[in-house]
Amino acid sequence: MMRIARLETFSNEFVCFVRLTTDTGAVGWGQTSTYNADITATIFHRQVAPWALGADVSDVDALVDRIEEREHKFPGSYRCRAIAGLDTALWDLRGKLEGKPVVELLGGTPRRLRAYASSMKRDITPAEEAARFVRLRDEQGFDAFKWRIGAECGRDVDEWPGRTEAIVPIVARALGPNVAKLVDANSGFSPKRAIEVGRLLEAEGIGHFEEPCPYWKLEETRQVADALAIDVTGGEQDWDLGTWARMIEMRAVDVVQPDIMYMGGLARTLRVVRMAAAAGLPCTPHSANLSLVTICTMHLLGAIPNAGRYLELSIEGPDYYPWQQGLFLGDPFAVRDGQVEIPSGPGWGVEISPVWLDRAAYQVSELTS
Numbered sequence: 001m002m003r004i005a006r007l008e009t010f011s012n013e014f015v016c017f018v019r020l021t022t023d024t025g026a027v028g029w030g031q032t033s034t035y036n037a038d039i040t041a042t043i044f045h046r047q048v049a050p051w052a053l054g055a056d057v058s059d060v061d062a063l064v065d066r067i068e069e070r071e072h073k074f075p076g077s078y079r080c081r082a083i084a085g086l087d088t089a090l091w092d093l094r095g096k097l098e099g100k101p102v103v104e105l106l107g108g109t110p111r112r113l114r115a116y117a118s119s120m121k122r123d124i125t126p127a128e129e130a131a132r133f134v135r136l137r138d139e140q141g142f143d144a145f146k147w148r149i150g151a152e153c154g155r156d157v158d159e160w161p162g163r164t165e166a167i168v169p170i171v172a173r174a175l176g177p178n179v180a181k182l183v184d185a186n187s188g189f190s191p192k193r194a195i196e197v198g199r200l201l202e203a204e205g206i207g208h209f210e211e212p213c214p215y216w217k218l219e220e221t222r223q224v225a226d227a228l229a230i231d232v233t234g235g236e237q238d239w240d241l242g243t244w245a246r247m248i249e250m251r252a253v254d255v256v257q258p259d260i261m262y263m264g265g266l267a268r269t270l271r272v273v274r275m276a277a278a279a280g281l282p283c284t285p286h287s288a289n290l291s292l293v294t295i296c297t298m299h300l301l302g303a304i305p306n307a308g309r310y311l312e313l314s315i316e317g318p319d320y321y322p323w324q325q326g327l328f329l330g331d332p333f334a335v336r337d338g339q340v341e342i343p344s345g346p347g348w349g350v351e352i353s354p355v356w357l358d359r360a361a362y363q364v365s366e367l368t369s
C-alpha cells in the first residue's frame, strides 16, 4: 500500500496547484478549482488534507467519499473545489506510476479532439464578436463557436437593450453554414423569455442553448427543453449528485455539462457521466478557462462513450484573463484545424511552470509520524 505523505499547495487568488507526495516519494500534480483559489487552498489544508494524509492512494472514489463524510457539515462548492485538488493529483500520480496518460487509465487513447471556440465576453458588440469568430474560423480552423446572450442571472433584462436579438443573427450569419453554433444565457431568462429566444435560435441554426433559466430551477429549464427542438444544456454549477440524478431523471437538459473542478474532481464527474450515459444523454463538460480543468476535460472526453461533440476551449487571452498566462510549460492548448491534442505523457501530461510556482503562496500539510 502506498500512502499520501505530503500535500503542498501553490496558490494565488485565481489558481491553486497541488503537489501530492507518497511515502515512497512518488509525486502527482493536481489543481483545485479556479477563482478564490487562495481561500480554497485554506480549505484544502484545513478540511481535506487531514483526512487524506496517510490514506491509500489507490481508491480515489473511496477517499473522496470518506472526506465528504468527515466534512458532512460543510457540503457545497468550496468543499468540492478543494477536493478537486486532491482527486486530480491522485489521477496524475496513478498515470505517472503506470506510465500512462489519464485518458488511457479511463479506457481511451490520446488523440486529436474537436474544440469549440468559447467566448466569455458579454461586453462585446455583435459586430466585434462576429469579426473575431470569423478570424478564428479562418486562421485556426474552428468549426464550432459559443457566444453569450442575455445577462448573467439577468431576470430577462439584457446586457443592453436589444443585444440578444442583434447578436444571434449577426454572429450566426457571419459564421455561415457548416459551423456548429452554441449560445449561453448563464441563467438569464424566465421560461417564457427563454422559449421566445429559443425560437430565434432555431430560426438561425443554433443547436445548443446553454443554461437558459436560473440553473437551480430545474423545472423551468425542463419547460424550455420540452418546448424547443434544439438542445437545452446545463449543469456546470452543479456538484450535488442528488441534484444531478434529479436533473437527468426529469430530463431538464438534453446535454449534461459538469465541470470537473466544480464537481470535486474526475471521480465524482465520472459518476455524472455514467448517470447521463445510462439515460442516453451526451456529456459536454464545462471547461471555461485555460487552467488544468481544460486538460482534465480533454482526457475525459477522449475516453467516455457519451462524449459530446466537442471540447469547450476558451478564446480569451491576456486582455481578459491575465491570470491564465504562464501556468504551463509549452502550449498544451495549441489549436490546429480547430482541434487540440490530448496530452500523451504520463498523468495529465503537462508540466506546471516552475516560474509560476516560485511566485505562488506556499503551504504544506504532512504526516508527522
Ligand SMILES: [Mg+2]
Pocket (backbone or CB within 6 Å): 184, 186, 210, 211, 236, 286
Ligand atoms: Mg455556461
